Amino acid sequence: MQPKKAPADPNAPKELGKPLAPTTQVTRVRFSRNGLRLAAACFDGKVRLWDVTGKEPAEQKPLGDHNGWVTDIAFGPGQLFSTDSWGRLSAWQFGGEEVKAHWTVEAAHDGWARAVAVNARALAVASCGKDGFVRLWDRGRGKKIHEFETKTDLLSVCFSDDGKSVFAGDLFGVVREFEVLSGKVTRTFEAKELHKLDRIQDVGGVKNIMLSGDGKTLFAAGAEPKTGGFVQCVPLIVAFDLATGKRLSQYKGANDNEGYVTDMAWHADGFVIFTTSGQPGQGKFHFWKPGAATAHFTGGKLPNCHSVALHPDGERIAVSATNANSSGNGRVKGMGGDYPENTSPIQMWTLPKV
Amino acid sequence: MPRDPLCTPSDHRVTRRRFLGSAAGAVGLSALANPLVAEELKKQRRQVLFVWLDGGMSQLESWDPKPNTPFGGPFRPIQTTVPGIQISELLPNCAKQMKHLAIVRSVSTQDNSHSAGVDRINRGDPKNRGVVYPFLGSAVAKLVGPGDSGLPPYIWVKPMSGGFIPKDAGFLGPKYGALALGDGKPPENLLRPKALTAEEDDERNDLRKLLDKNYAATRRAELTEANSHAYEMAAQLQKKISLFDTSKVLQKDQDRYGTHDLGRHMLLARRLLEAGVTFVKVTSYGWDTHGDHFNGAASLHPKFDKPFAAMIEDLADRGMLDNVLVIACAEFGRTPRINGHIGRDHWPEAWSVAMAGRGIKKGGVVAGKTNDKGTEVATDPVDIGGLFHTWFRALGIDPTDVQYGNAGQPLPIAHEDMKPVKEVLV
Numbered sequence: 001m002q003p004k005k006a007p008a009d010p011n012a013p014k015e016l017g018k019p020l021a022p023t024t025q026v027t028r029v030r031f032s033r034n035g036l037r038l039a040a041a042c043f044d045g046k047v048r049l050w051d052v053t054g055k056e057p058a059e060q061k062p063l064g065d066h067n068g069w070v071t072d073i074a075f076g077p078g079q080l081f082s083t084d085s086w087g088r089l090s091a092w093q094f095g096g097e098e099v100k101a102h103w104t105v106e107a108a109h110d111g112w113a114r115a116v117a118v119n120a121r122a123l124a125v126a127s128c129g130k131d132g133f134v135r136l137w138d139r140g141r142g143k144k145i146h147e148f149e150t151k152t153d154l155l156s157v158c159f160s161d162d163g164k165s166v167f168a169g170d171l172f173g174v175v176r177e178f179e180v181l182s183g184k185v186t187r188t189f190e191a192k193e194l195h196k197l198d199r200i201q202d203v204g205g206v207k208n209i210m211l212s213g214d215g216k217t218l219f220a221a222g223a224e225p226k227t228g229g230f231v232q233c234v235p236l237i238v239a240f241d242l243a244t245g246k247r248l249s250q251y252k253g254a255n256d257n258e259g260y261v262t263d264m265a266w267h268a269d270g271f272v273i274f275t276t277s278g279q280p281g282q283g284k285f286h287f288w289k290p291g292a293a294t295a296h297f298t299g300g301k302l303p304n305c306h307s308v309a310l311h312p313d314g315e316r317i318a319v320s321a322t323n324a325n326s327s328g329n330g331r332v333k334g335m336g337g338d339y340p341e342n343t344s345p346i347q348m349w350t351l352p353k354v
Numbered sequence: 355m356p357r358d359p360l361c362t363p364s365d366h367r368v369t370r371r372r373f374l375g376s377a378a379g380a381v382g383l384s385a386l387a388n389p390l391v392a393e394e395l396k397k398q399r400r401q402v403l404f405v406w407l408d409g410g411m412s413q414l415e416s417w418d419p420k421p422n423t424p425f426g427g428p429f430r431p432i433q434t435t436v437p438g439i440q441i442s443e444l445l446p447n448c449a450k451q452m453k454h455l456a457i458v459r460s461v462s463t464q465d466n467s468h469s470a471g472v473d474r475i476n477r478g479d480p481k482n483r484g485v486v487y488p489f490l491g492s493a494v495a496k497l498v499g500p501g502d503s504g505l506p507p508y509i510w511v512k513p514m515s516g517g518f519i520p521k522d523a524g525f526l527g528p529k530y531g532a533l534a535l536g537d538g539k540p541p542e543n544l545l546r547p548k549a550l551t552a553e554e555d556d557e558r559n560d561l562r563k564l565l566d567k568n569y570a571a572t573r574r575a576e577l578t579e580a581n582s583h584a585y586e587m588a589a590q591l592q593k594k595i596s597l598f599d600t601s602k603v604l605q606k607d608q609d610r611y612g613t614h615d616l617g618r619h620m621l622l623a624r625r626l627l628e629a630g631v632t633f634v635k636v637t638s639y640g641w642d643t644h645g646d647h648f649n650g651a652a653s654l655h656p657k658f659d660k661p662f663a664a665m666i667e668d669l670a671d672r673g674m675l676d677n678v679l680v681i682a683c684a685e686f687g688r689t690p691r692i693n694g695h696i697g698r699d700h701w702p703e704a705w706s707v708a709m710a711g712r713g714i715k716k717g718g719v720v721a722g723k724t725n726d727k728g729t730e731v732a733t734d735p736v737d738i739g740g741l742f743h744t745w746f747r748a749l750g751i752d753p754t755d756v757q758y759g760n761a762g763q764p765l766p767i768a769h770e771d772m773k774p775v776k777e778v779l780v
Contacts, residue, residue, distance in 0.1 A: 024424070025692060043692070045422065068421070068428040085428030111443060112428055112652070130652065153652070171653075199513065199640035200614045202653045228654075229409060231645025231695050259695070260646070279645065279695060304694030322694030327644070329700035330466040332691065339729050341424045342691060 011352040012299060013285075016316065019345035020057060022048050026320040026344035028263070028307045032075045032094070033120075035312040039080060040320065040346060041070035047082050047092075049099065052311075057348075063092055063099060068112075074125070076118035076139060081125050083113035089127050091142060103142035108135060115157045122163030122180070128154035134168045134178060148178045148185070155205045160242075161215025169206025171195060175220050175240075187245055191238040194222040201228035210264045210272075216242055217290060219272060221261035224252070232256040235276045237264070239290045251288045251295065259283070265310035265317070267351075271296070275305035275319060285319050285349075297352075306344060315351050320344045392502075400498045400712065400749050401627055401678040403669075404490060404635040405620075405662060409468070409642030410705075412688035412698050413728070415442050415651040417457045417706035420728040425690030428648055436718030444655035447663030452718045454666050454675060454710045456778035458744075460722025462735035463686060463702040468642070471685035471702065477524065478742035480769045485760055486524035490745070491633045493767060495530045496758075497751050503630030505594055506587045510534040511619040511626070512637040516541060518584040520576075525760045528580030532635065533587050537615070538622040540598045544591055559585065597625050611661040620661035624668055627678055641684065645695035658682075666710055679712040679748050683741075690728045704731045707741060713748025713780055721777035739769025747774045 020040075028041040031052070038057065040048045045066035050057035068085035075081075079102065080092040089108035093100045109129030117126045124136040124145055130153050136145040148166075156169040160177075165186070169175045173192035176185045195204045203225040210219045218240040223233035235253035240246065251272070259277030267273055271289045278284060283305030286295035302321035309318045325332075326342040334340035412427075419442045420426040431440040434452030441449055441457075448455065464479060465471035477487040488496065495507035508530065510519065516536025520528035535541075546555050562585065570578035596602075603621060611617040616638040623634045638658065643650040662682060669675045687705025688698035704724045722733045746753045746768060753768040 044424065068426070068430065071428070086430050111430060171649075200616055200638065200654065200657045201640050201650055203646070203650070205649075228640050228646075228650055229642040229644055229697075231697070277645075277695060283694075306696075326691075326694035327697070327699055328691075328693075329689070331703055339691065339727075342694065 012297065013317070013349040013351050016348040016350050017056060019347040020050060020059075020318075021343065021345055023341070023343055025322065025342055026306060026346065027069055028072050029309040029318050029320045029346055030073050030075055031309045031311045031318070032080070033077060033312060037094075038309065038318055038346075039073050039075070040344075041073045041082060042344075043069050045070060045084065047073060047080070052348075060099070063090075063101075065101075066090065071113055072115045074116045074118045076125065077120060079118075079139065081116045081118060081127075083108065083116045083127055085112045087111050087113050087129065087131075089113060089116065089125075089137065089142070091125070091139070105137065105142050105144075108137070109133060114155050117158045117166075119159030119161075119163040121161075122159055124163075124180070126157050126159060126166045128157040128168045130154070134166055136166065136180065146180065146183050148176075148183055150176060153202075153205070155207055156209045158209050158211060161211060167209055167211075167218060169209045169220055171202055171205035173204070173206060173220075173222075175206055175209060175218065189218060189220060189240045189245060191220045191222075191236070191247075193224050194220065194236060194238075196225040196228075198225065198228040203228045204233065204260075207260055207262065208264050208274075210266060211242075212290070213266050213268055213270075217248065218242055219264060219290075221264055221274065223258075223260040224256075226256045231259055231277065231279050233259060235259065235261045235274075237261055237272065237274065237288070249291045251286075251292075257282070259304075262305060263307040265308055267310060268314050273308055273310055273317060275300075275308045277304050277306070278302075283321055285317070300347075302345075302347065316348055317351060318346050318348050320346045395502050396630070397677070399501055399630060399632075399677045401501075401631065401674075402490075402494050402633045402745070402749070403623055403627060403665065403678055403680045403711075404633065405658075405680070405682045406635060406637045407641045407658065407682065407684040408472070408637055408639045410684040410686045410688055410700060411641050411655070411658070411682075412643070412647065412651060413459070413701075413704070413706040413724075414688070414690065414698075415444055415648070415655060417441055417445075417708055418459045418724060418728060420690075420724075420726070423727050425692065425727055425729070427692070429651075434718065439718055439720055442655070444651060445659040445663075447659045448666075448708075451663045451666040451670075451710075454670055454716065454718070455708055456710065456714050456719040456721065457706055457708050458721045458736055458741070458775055458778060459706045459724055460731040460733050460736050461687070461705045461707050461738075461741070462731045463705075463738050466686060466700040466702050468685060468700075471700075475683065475685050475738050476522075478768055479738045480766065481771075483763075483765060485763075485765065487765075488524040488526045488530060489522040489532070490742070491532055491635050492523040492526055492530040494633045494749065496526050497746070497756065497767065498632050498749060501630050501632050503632070505590050505626070505629060505631050506533045507632040508532045508635070509626055509631050509633070510635040510637065511538050511622055512635075513537055513615050513619075513639055518580070518587065520580045520583075525765075526758070528576055529583050531580065531583070533591075535622070538598075538619045540591055540595065541588065544588055545595065546592070594629060597622075597629055607664075610664040612657055614657055616657050617661045620665055624665055627669070627674065628672070642700075643688070644693070644697040644699055647688070647692070647695075647697040650697075669711065675711040677712055679714065679745060680710045681745065682708040704728060704735075709745075709748075709778065711748075713750065715778055715780055719778050721775050736775055737769070737772060739772035740775060742768035743772055743774035744779060747779055
């Protein structure tokens with residue numbers, strides 16, 4: 001007797017078309033604010049763009065010239081900002097179909113610029129780096145407005161809802177809140193279980209931070225690391241109440257094969273969409289309502305998810321992952337006997353109505 | 355048959371041990387206390403510092419960066435103090451010491467597993483002759499000897515536990531095994547309990563030796579040799595216990611080397627080298643970065659960079675680089691291809707080894723190269739056998755001339771089909 005096939009979950013997200021296929025790995029995907037474009041920050045120093053207004057996404061001319069990796073991207077009104085691992089911050093301006101280089105700060109950071117954030121109400125763009133600085137830049141000209149020094153490796157940055165504060169998460173599980181006008185640290189939020197000293201290696205950190213849609217909850221995400229070398233870690237998101245600074249709730253994965261929370265997005269229906277890196281060769285995206293003990297949806301089964309972007313319509317997500325069989329000791333050859341670079345397929349999904 | 359493992363043409367040469375013996379005989383043992391004689395002996399030391407980055411340090415984030423290439427990773431290259439030589443930005447202090455360093459960028463070895471690779475590299479991967487070859491430390495302990503330090507010739511400073519490690523010696527026998535100092539500390543219960551007088555201790559040792567002799571008469575000699583040697587090493591260490599007194603370590607040096615395991619262990623290694631130990635190995639674990647490699651490298655590499663550069667600087671300042679061969683090595687490098695965990699896997703195909711000091715060309719040298727993407731060695735590949743040739747020659751030992759003797763069986767000290775990297779040798 002054949003076992004009965006489980007009925008399909010009507011609330012499960014559904015794949016939307018074939019995956020986009022950049023020829024390199026991707027660190028971040030984001031939709032533009034008007035929802036017309038999808039952008040991907042890539043290992044080859046380029047930002048790839050797709051027009052997503054048609055039935056099939058149409059790839060556009062990539063934005064180039066970054067050094068090392070493009071580490072993060074953030075869309076502002078009519079603008080895209082990109083950072084790279086050699087410290088550059090670039091602004092790109094959208095005018096209809098055309099995208100123009102707007103301004104560039106070559107040494108926005110000394111080395112690895114980790115993250116960039118924009119707030120619609122603030123006239124500034126914020127960046128943070130391995131050099132320990134949070135820097136605010138004038139969105140129009142790229143002039144430095146403020147800088148805050150932490151003397152620690154900063155991994156993530158975001159603005160408060162009103163644009164008056166900037167939050168930066170570090171390697172050691174601490175999020176600092178800076179008041180934009182005074183430049184002072186007004187508060188710290190600690191989730192130190194996001195860091196581990198494994199032998200001599202500092203592992204983990206606040207890899208992502210984000211505010212809820214109403215701006216009242218701060219989410220700090222990464223993982224509880226077990227070791228350095230293998231990314232054995234249990235994904236962890238800690239929610240803080242911004243009014244009181246107190247910890248509210250947390251999402252914690254089930255085991256240390258699930259990897260880091262690599263990216264997050266806030267859905268207007270009141271839940272967090274996040275990706276986990278997975279180990280080995282696994283990765284998933286999850287939906288979690290703050291306060292719940294577990295995610296209400298987990299899916300994907302994508303090798304090593306790296307980023308998730310939520311379309312402004314709230315009905316689509318794009319998830320970047322990795323090609324299958326990306327790991328291997330020694331010379332793992334491609335079909336043609338070559339030594340291929342890994343890539344990051346980007347799969348779109350439609351979201352269920354909650 | 356006598357068990358002397360060396361029977362070589364070099365027996366007819368004036369070795370360091372012979373020199374020491376004849377020097378002591380000529381001038382009288384008391385003359386060793388003479389500062390001038392002691393200084394002369396120091397000058398003639400041949401020593402090795404072997405830094406082992408267990409798991410494999412990425413060549414691309416250290417000695418052989420490939421910026422803005424598909425496998426180059428996120429980091430910048432930086433200029434060293436030697437024009438034309440760039441290394442990764444993660445090694446800024448090493449970049450300042452480049453004038454003392456030699457980098458071989460064309461290392462290509464045979465094994466991509468830790469379990470086999472560690473032994474293979476440490477033993478020099480000779481041809482299979484049905485014997486277990488010694489690790490480099492045991493080989494140097496045998497070929498160079500213990501010198502005038504009054505300390506074991508092969509000391510291994512490592513995290514976690516320590517103890518006597520006879521297996522490193524292979525067929526040379528346990529006498530050439532490593533004394534491992536777990537977390538850089540002396541073995542537990544090293545010192546004679548206060549309740550026991552020196553005379554009582556001597557009596558106990560005499561009794562032990564007698565029992566060992568009786569036990570060994572009917573059994574394999576290696577076991578009792580190992581046991582006896584452990585006691586001898588303990589006796590040697592008892593006399594030099596001040597080496598472990600960290601209260602005398604300058605704060606400035608702690609800052610320069612770092613207070614993490616590798617920094618503290620390198621600083622102890624410097625003291626051991628200053629005390630004249632022939633071969634000091636320092637191991638750091640945790641370099642096997644299959645996942646989140648680049649953040650791992652950002653954390654790990656500076657913790658190698660600072661103490662390694664400080665060591666080179668200190669040995670140079672003390673004039674000890676003329677005596678001490680310094681090597682930074684691992685079982686392999688890491689894959690150019692970046693996997694889905696944003697890690698690099700095991701890569702013996704094309705990686706780098708750095709060295710400095712005795713017998714190594716000064717002024718900053720790079721030997722060999724990889725292709726533009728770092729995926730192939732673009733010049734003659736150098737296997738570990740070639741590096742053993744290089745290191746032995748740097749120590750003044752000619753592997754084409756010197757052989758081990760294993761119960762009458764002559765054995766080459768390095769793979770006889772391989773050659774030294776001449777570009778890095780003086």
